[in-house]
């Protein structure tokens with residue numbers, strides 16, 4: 058078993074969905090043994106296009122002219138997403154903001170771990186910090202579903218906890234933070250989440266509790282029986298570790314899987330770029 062030092066929204070979501078999946082993916086770091094969904098190739102292509110779209114937006118945000126970046130949108134999906142991004146009413150406020158931090162990583166201590174999150178964009182002005190997350194989903198998820206995802210909770214809580222250096226050393230009150238998911242195929246229907254101190258306190262307490270639970274489970278405590286398999290067998294349909302668990306061989310639907318299994322690779326995070334608060 059390898060050392061586990063960091064937690065992210067993806068690993069916490071996996072732990073929430075199925076502790077066993079968390080163990081296989083983040084503790085044992087097993088490569089995916091099964092194709093995640095059918096049709097796997099099409100799904101993988103969509104995922105790659107999604108990653109490429111993130112890069113295009115980042116290039117634009119660091120100052121490369123839109124016309125130049127737009128020429129790199131070399132597939133039907135990318136062209137449509139790029140057009141939607143450039144024309145999106147909700148995004149035009151950027152030019153009025155003094156601080157744009159794209160592809161920025163924040164981290165803070167959490168129990169025995171570091172909590173790490175990589176943000177697509179944090180836009181800061183005098184009174185407010187808006188977190189933007191670009192989603193290339195083929196289906197617009199329900200706002201209620203997004204509101205309870207660990208990404209929504211972790212991204213806002215971590216910015217409140219570790220965002221001082223983005224605000225002249227003052228930090229952001231939870232009330233100054235908003236998170237927006239912008240959907241490249243549903244450009245006029247973003248999901249917005251404001252924040253407040255009660256939510257922040259609730260989120261951070263929940264994070265501390267989970268971090269303690271994972272520490273105990275990693276130590277092999279019989280109290281928590283380590284990392285049990287989920288009771289919700291429906292979650293196994295799109296899980297890449299099915300073959301380890303005797304939970305069937307037929308893969309689930311690609312579009313549902315896209316929502317449920319989105320896993321940003323923690324190992325891609327460049328730790329030199331992390332803005333962190335001291336231990």
Ligand code: SF4
Pocket residue numbers: 075076077078079081286287292293296297298299300301302304
């Ligand atoms: S197949 Fe099911 S039980 Fe096994 S890791 Fe995946 S979600 Fe968990």
